[in-house]
Amino acid sequence: MRRRLNGLVAVVSAVGMTAVLAGCGGSGDQGDVTLRLVAADYGDTAANSSQKYWDALVEEYEKEHPGVNVDVSVYSWNDVDRKVKEMVAAGRAPDMAQIGAYADYAAADQLYRVDDLLSIPVQADFVSRLAEAGQVDRVQYGMPFASSTRVLFYNKTLFARAGLKAPKSWSDLAAAARALRAEGVETPYALPLGPEEAQAETMMWLLSGGGGYMDAVGNYGIDSEQNVDTFTWLKEELVDKGLTGPTPPGELNRADAFAAFARGEVGMLDGHPTLMKTAAAKGVKFGMVPMPGVDGKAKSAMGVADWMTAFKQNGHREQVGDFLDFVYSEKNVLAFSREYDLLPVTTSASEAMAADEDDQDLMPFLEELPGSELYPVGRTSWAEVSAAIKKQIGSAVAPNGNPEAVLGQLQRTATAADNAS
Structure with a gap:
């Protein structure tokens, strides 16, 4: 979405004594956890940097989840994919990375499957065309984060x-x-x-x-x-x-x-x-x-999507899944889409945008999304x-x-x- 549509770096570290953490690499850890997210910057000035969006979203999430901290680093689109690749190669994969492609990581068995992370209602809410584009061999690893059409x-x-x-x-x-x-x-x-x-x-x-x-x-x-x-x-x-x-x-x-x-x-x-x-x-x-x-x-029409991914290395599956359920709430998807003139990646947010008079300038793009074709990003x-x-x-x-x-x-x-x- 490519809009444009510039990045975040993430590395996961547990907070507190490692001894109290259980289930590393399994269903999730007990105790305080720090999730590290790498994401791209969609802003064109410091005033509307994506860092501000994430800071506000994380602050709200952490208030409701005192045992989980989320550390977000934002990089430009020129750098974010390379940064994540370097981190993974160094054995320091982030918990989450919001990037332009995911197929290589999925092929290397480094990512969680989406159905192992998200609640069923959240997973089912993705626009079907985008969810399909996030699949490798019919298994979804890429979660659409931002989209647009032409x-x-x-x-x-x-x-x-x-x-x-x-x-x-x-x-x-x-x-x-x-x-x-x-x-x-x-x-x-x-x-x-x-x-x-x-x-x-x-x-x-x-x-x-x-x-x-x-x-x-x-x-x-x-x-x-x-x-x-x-x-x-x-x-x-x-x-x-x-x-x-x-x-x-x-x-x-x-x-x-x-x-x-x-x-x-x-x-x-x-x-x-x-x-x-x-x-x-x-x-x-x-x-x-x-x-x-x-x-x-x-x-x-041509559709474009950018992708959220979750790496398995640090083993915080439950915490990552819960945080992403929050990220993909209708309110948060709408807020991001409106801030950066992008299309919602969920059906609920798309319907809300279509019904809002203030969003009518995006309707020509929104109408094209359900039947759009995306790049073959599921192929390595x-x-x-x-x-x-x-x-x-x-x-x-x-x-x-x-x-x-x-x-x-x-x-x-x-x-x-x-x-x-």
Whole structure:
């Protein structure tokens, strides 16, 4: 959620004499316990750092649970996954880590199963699509913590000037881009295929073309006919015709595209909820519609989730489970989601948000979540595949690019990584 969507470090140590602690590695310890949590920072300033959210939540929890202390450390998204990996490698795994991926730890049998931690009502409350994405071999290890979807943003002022309506199909989008270019808009459609988050822009377009990263039987299908057709259309109808701006898509990062939209320089781009606040703060009037597909609305939107995990090393299963039940209460999920313009990961909080007039600006994203498709994060090969996409996909739409060849190479990389894992 990736929004963005920056980190926490955790190491577990028992408070008090070790002799009074019972059941290490089992159902839980007796006596005072300190749980250490590593989490990511979703704030963009010191004023709204995630540390403040966690400090308030922990203070409330500790008042009701005098035998349990929770120590939270927050790191940026640039550092949090690496920090946790270093801690685990050093034999100092945190009790909990709120990070971007979990499959490697699950494959190494380092994580608790979700059904060994959470109460049944809390576990059942997760949005089903997100709960499924947290599974490895049909067992859930990743607990969704934050989520978002993507929709198409468009600049209402630029569209009005060109006499345009919001696009509903690829042909509408291409026609709008041509009209905006004729009006002097330098970047009619921003296509960020740079290394920051190319895997996201790529997936949005693959889904809109009826494809995706995976095939119908759960294997990588990156070079499918639908995917090749999608990138061929992007290259021929948008990039080659000069409708994606002066920066080559392979060099354009999402943050730069968002900033240009907030300056009023971009006609259209795919965005997540945090772009609303950024654009509104700059006075940009914008609209949001579902991502266009080949002949109408795309059949699936892209969803993104970040994950809470619980490591088995320190053996505080009962305390961790009780704390996470508290974390995933409707009140706390709503508070976090509203603070950072994200979507709730539980059904109860989603329903509460949908019913609240103050949250209506998030409805276009919330409506897309139940049918969204997420990255294949349950596969240990995904990290390698994602890195390859970030590095190579921009060349598919370069002047001498060959979409079929690039997607074919990515498919071979994905197949080899999957076999190796």
